[in-house]
Amino acid sequence: MLNPQQSFVGPLLAWHEENGRHRLPWREPGRSAFEILIAEILLQRTTAASVSGAYLPIVARYPSPETVVAANPEAIERRIAPLGLAKRAEFIRRTSQQLVARHSGDVSRRYADLLELHGVGAYTARSVLTHAFDEDIAAVDTNVRRLISRFFDLPPDSGTLPHLADGLVPSRRGSDFQHAMLDFAADVCTARTPQCETCPFGEHCRSSERAV
């Protein structure tokens, strides 16, 4: 009987190395914590494909919280509008104001500080910690929730999923592991018609015997 590191984490990282969405602009090396935070807000309930078209012009125009604070709020809103959930323009503006006022424009490494930012919840805060600060923690979104609940045959609304996901994170590879879960769930373990026939997990997935 394989442990989850052998049956889940290893194959998932291998799949990701070969098939991951490595070209997404917010994953490029050298992105600042603020640029990553902006990406995570734009990605809330919004597909990576949609955000990829709007991201570069936005961070080019607003590379720092200071530039957001100084900008015309309506100009920001116009750039967010094609993505839907236009209220996120205000999220970005208020969060930037908070960063300038409380942390002299720096994105804090403390989870509690991040959670206080307007528009930043558990998922977004954890994503910033993994991708910007290389913390060994997981961020459970709709994709990760679906993937983990299927693989371990747990109810999707189980409150243990975040803790379980944290325990799977390979040391110093939190960002890769997070991206691997997201990409795999988006491309293989999909919501409506998962590609179970070609799934690399095979029998290791505890939902493999069942119609998912």
Place this chain on the structure above:
DNA sequence: AAGCCGGGGTA
């Protein structure tokens, strides 16, 4: 705990 936000892609 439930409601709400939203344009765009997909089956």
Place this chain on the structure above:
DNA sequence: TACCCAGGCTT
């Protein structure tokens, strides 16, 4: 047409 998308805020 219905469902889904790197959630979080408000009530």
